[in-house]
Amino acid sequence: MAMVVANGSNLVCGGSLINDRYVLTAAHCLALGFSQAETKVVLGEHDRCTADSRTVILSVEKFYPHPQFQKNTNHADAMLIRLNMRVTFNEFIRPICLPKMILQRSTASRFAGKTALTLGWGRADHGVTVCSLRVVALEIYETQSCPTKIPTLLCAGSHSAAGRDACQGDSGGPLQVRNDDRKFELIGIVSNGIECGNQDFPGFYTEVPRHLPWILKVTSQDSMYCWR
Structure with a gap:
């Protein structure tokens, strides 16, 4: 980080x-x-x-x-x-390890439904940046469930719990998963989103393998x- x-x-x-x-x-x-x-x-x-x-x-x-x-x-x-x-x-x-590039499949289709982690010192519930590094577990969305149509962005969020999201100040941070070797692999970069922590709106992440x-x-x- x-x-x-x-x-x-x-x-x-x-x-x-x-x-x-x-x-x-x-x-x-x-x-x-x-x-x-x-x-x-x-x-x-x-x-x-x-x-x-x-x-x-x-x-x-x-x-x-x-x-x-x-x-x-x-x-x-x-x-x-x-x-x-x-x-x-x-x-x-x-x-952090870079991911493998598989041209036949998008990152969303490869990891959809799996848990990824994002980290940062960005804004929390009270609206100010935090002192200690925070981590949150998110679900990677299928392409058809992602509200953005920008092909270089993928979605991750929580269908069931509000508040799980990256926010202002977290931009540029990692979206990471554990690979088969149990090492963290970088699949996304915190880019933007619609509000923070709204379960109806996932965050948008730049797709690293692409x-x-x-x-x-x-x-x-x-x-x-x-x-x-």
Whole structure:
């Protein structure tokens, strides 16, 4: 889990460390107007309101928004952040595994009905961002049950319980499942939604497997990924 901050400690977005040099987040986070010089990435964080010697704060070398991103629809809402130095993995900081790319099936059809987890420091019930990292279990929806028609977005939410959702401040964070090797696999990026925590409206997540060719093209030159 990564936290993208600006001007010191202002929470901008979440993100996922995918190898020892890159973080994957949402492209619409750029719309908040922060420059590379103002932006930092925090790794190993849990309680962002308390100083912790285990955290690592890194500067940004470059933003790579997806070349097909459309901010009016959130089509291809993905962005890679190249860090200014390599990350040393340890007990608290390690990369999440990238998913396999299966062209014949969408992510929704592969995982529909399964439980996924999303994490973040975004707004909770009382409407303000939280100090401690939160996690919520969500169900991945079938394509026909997803109210968005943007092909690069998938839906996850709760048919039975209100309040289970990502919210403002969680953008860019992961939607993850456990793969057959019992490792966490990144299948989505928190993108947008309709309200927060309304059981009638699932959250929308950028579909990561669809964008794997672009992710690997940008990041695979000199990076160490999740061991598999």
